[in-house]
Amino acid sequence: METRQLDGSTLRRILIGGAKGIRTNVKAINDLNVFPVPDGDTGTNMSRTIESGIAKISNDDGATLGDVASEFAKGSLLGARGNSGVILSQFFAGMCGALSDKETATPSELADAYMAGVERSYAAVLNPVEGTILTVFRESAEYAKKKIGENGTLEELLCFNAEEAERSLKRTKEILPVLTEADVVDSGGAGYLCIVKGMYESLRDGAEVVFEAENMNDTAAKIDYDLFTSESVLEYGYCTECLVRLQRAKGEPSAFDEKDFKAELERMGCESIVALKDGDILKVHAHTAVPSGVLTLCQRYGEFLNVKIENMSLQHSEKLSESKKKKKPRKRYGVVTVATGEGMIALFKTLGADAVVSGGQTGNPSAEQFLSAFEELNADDILVLPNNKNILLTAAQAAELWKDGKVTVIPTETIPEGYAALSVFNASVSDLDEQVADLNAAKDSVVSGEITAAVRDSVCGGVEVRKGEYVGILGGKLVTSKQCAADAVCETLSAVEDIDGRELITLFVGEGVSESDRTELTETLEKRFPDHALEVYIGGQQIYDYLIALE
Numbered sequence: 001m002e003t004r005q006l007d008g009s010t011l012r013r014i015l016i017g018g019a020k021g022i023r024t025n026v027k028a029i030n031d032l033n034v035f036p037v038p039d040g041d042t043g044t045n046m047s048r049t050i051e052s053g054i055a056k057i058s059n060d061d062g063a064t065l066g067d068v069a070s071e072f073a074k075g076s077l078l079g080a081r082g083n084s085g086v087i088l089s090q091f092f093a094g095m096c097g098a099l100s101d102k103e104t105a106t107p108s109e110l111a112d113a114y115m116a117g118v119e120r121s122y123a124a125v126l127n128p129v130e131g132t133i134l135t136v137f138r139e140s141a142e143y144a145k146k147k148i149g150e151n152g153t154l155e156e157l158l159c160f161n162a163e164e165a166e167r168s169l170k171r172t173k174e175i176l177p178v179l180t181e182a183d184v185v186d187s188g189g190a191g192y193l194c195i196v197k198g199m200y201e202s203l204r205d206g207a208e209v210v211f212e213a214e215n216m217n218d219t220a221a222k223i224d225y226d227l228f229t230s231e232s233v234l235e236y237g238y239c240t241e242c243l244v245r246l247q248r249a250k251g252e253p254s255a256f257d258e259k260d261f262k263a264e265l266e267r268m269g270c271e272s273i274v275a276l277k278d279g280d281i282l283k284v285h286a287h288t289a290v291p292s293g294v295l296t297l298c299q300r301y302g303e304f305l306n307v308k309i310e311n312m313s314l315q316h317s318e319k320l321s322e323s324k325k326k327k328k329p330r331k332r333y334g335v336v337t338v339a340t341g342e343g344m345i346a347l348f349k350t351l352g353a354d355a356v357v358s359g360g361q362t363g364n365p366s367a368e369q370f371l372s373a374f375e376e377l378n379a380d381d382i383l384v385l386p387n388n389k390n391i392l393l394t395a396a397q398a399a400e401l402w403k404d405g406k407v408t409v410i411p412t413e414t415i416p417e418g419y420a421a422l423s424v425f426n427a428s429v430s431d432l433d434e435q436v437a438d439l440n441a442a443k444d445s446v447v448s449g450e451i452t453a454a455v456r457d458s459v460c461g462g463v464e465v466r467k468g469e470y471v472g473i474l475g476g477k478l479v480t481s482k483q484c485a486a487d488a489v490c491e492t493l494s495a496v497e498d499i500d501g502r503e504l505i506t507l508f509v510g511e512g513v514s515e516s517d518r519t520e521l522t523e524t525l526e527k528r529f530p531d532h533a534l535e536v537y538i539g540g541q542q543i544y545d546y547l548i549a550l551e
Contacts, residue, residue: 003154003203006105008068012057014158014199015072019050021198022191029194032187034178034460041390042187045082045364049089050195052079052366059274059285064103069096077397078371082364084133084188086393087121088195091137094120107157111148114141114161124393131175133188140165140196158200165193182460236312240291244282246302253280256301268293281305287312333427333435334379337418338365338387341511341540344415351422354379360415360541364391370398374407381432382407383425383439387418389476408432410439413476414448415508415541416549447502449474449492449548451485470545485513485545486521490528496550505532508539508547521546 003010022029022043029043056075057068073089073096080089095117099105105113118138122128143164148157172186173179179186246253258275265273265286274285282302286294291309298304337353339345340360348356355373359365374382382405386395392411399407412418421439429435450473458465465471465481472480472492480491489507493499505525509518518536525534539547 004106006065006099006107006110006154007103008063008065009061010154010203011065011068011072011099012054012063014203015050015054015057017202018195018199019047019054021196021201022047022050022194025191025194029187029191032184032190034182034184041082041364042084043191045085045390046088046188046191046195048366049076049080049085050092052076052368053089053092055079059272065105066100066102069099069102072096073100077401078368079366080394080397081366082390083393084191084390085364086367086397087124087133087188088192089397090124091117091121094118107148107152107154108150110154111141111145111157115145117141129176131172131179132186133192135172135175136165136168136186136189136192139168155200155204158196158203162193162196162200165189165196169193182458232313234289234311234313237287237289238291239285239310239312240288240294240308241283241285242295242298242307243305244284244298244302245305246277246280246282250301253277253302256282261297261301264297265294268297270294329378331377331379332381332430333425334374334377334382335385335422335425336370336373336377336382337385337422338391339415339418340542343537344508344539344541347537347539348418348422351419352425352427353385353422359391360388360543363542364388364394367394367398367401370395371402374398374402374404380405383435384409385412385418385421385439387412387415389413406432408436410436410443412443414450415539415547416446416448416506417443419506419508419549420446420551445551447475447496447548447550449489449546449550450544451488451492451546451548452544454481485517486524489521489546489548490524492548493525493529493550499529499550500531502550503533504535504549504551505529506535506537506549506551508537508541508549510545510547511540511542513545 026043026047029046030041032042053072053076056071058071073093076089076092080086095113098113098116102109118141121137122134125134128134140161144157144161147160169185169189172189173184176186246256256277258277261275262273265275268288270286270288272285272287274283276283282298284294284298288294295307334355335353336355336357337348338357338359339348340358340363345356354377357365357369357373370384384395384399384407386392386409392409392413395409399409410421412421421443424438424442426435426438429438451470454465454467454469454471456467460478463478463481465478469481469483470485470488471478472488472495474492474495479495480488482488482491493505496502507525522534522536541547
């Protein structure tokens, strides 16, 4: 197959192929973690970022290349999660920006768009580091542009891009010493390779693709069914979706005609119709007042794998209700922070946080989640404490997208830093610069420690680690590995060079720690560090048994 023009439907197809490519490899990418700890989430973040972009693409078969590109770019920017997801969204935004005014594009023009994506992704990072996903972006795009020429096909361009991305990824381990020591390639680059391979394969194979978005919410939505009463009118109908396996007993799947099927749904009065066939799988979406008619039609050709029917009038009422609930009086400051664990969330709210976005390691929030929090606050000046280095870029991206007031990101990289900064927040301080300076000073003054169990044997930072041992991480560096968690806490604290000049140890206890272990550790710390005050909070955070703040 030789494709010489990229149109809207083809772009949508290859993007869905890219999403499928990374979705099937999420766990393998997450496991490419420099530290031998269970907090890898690069694959998850990149997968959810590209899926958010696809979810924003309309189902209009006649959409131009520019329409699809613009919709995808906006969706991926809003749905970006984690540093890898934000960088990926910036790459796509640059690429799609170069295509936004075009109805179609040649392979050469797409190659130029890739280079625009590279430029924007590098610009999005304050201090670009080679040997990361940025390098894989750049080297694969440069190679593909050099090889394609004026008469090449899209298949050739995507193939060149994928081939060089694979070679570039292997070289990341040679460029970055930390990757060499851990014997892994860059996880972001690995995610991008899965995406570009999926894009190429979807175009090469030529089959129509069906995309079933995963639920990206961490918790199930709580629906207020009382918003649709016995007096309500079904004004908006039902959103009806199903996945059907076409049955040979009811007709040859290869002979199934999507156009005839869509026409039948139109005659039934359905709107927003989508009917996509991938082999013997049929994906159907329609808005209708009578969902039974859609289901009956589908059963003429096959049997259901899943069915989802949602009352759109109820959804509309919920949105109106939520809008009313969120509206609060305008205030000077609004504070948004990030945390997991009931105890940690309650503590941050006690310290003055107006909104706590759920997230942390393995659960990075999207830019859109931050924007929802900003909307709820209704504040002139919003202060954001991400509390995780992998959420910093997402918070910054949300701040850039927010247009109703000023957003300042306090670059807290850990929960202890966020705790220290929030402890000095004072709503009565009228000068924003003074407020920000105080929070930054408090953040910079604290030393952060993290204790968790290793998931594999490793050597990291010169420390030999055995699977199951408790590792201590201090200021982002692995400093110790012990069989006992209490020993790991003590050794991590002892590694602080100026510990004698500090006065307070604050311990945040994770969800998996028993009361007896917590009590025993508290007694041990009081004996080992008698000159330091000790505060203990039941944080309930995941992944890390203990978080430490030393002030």
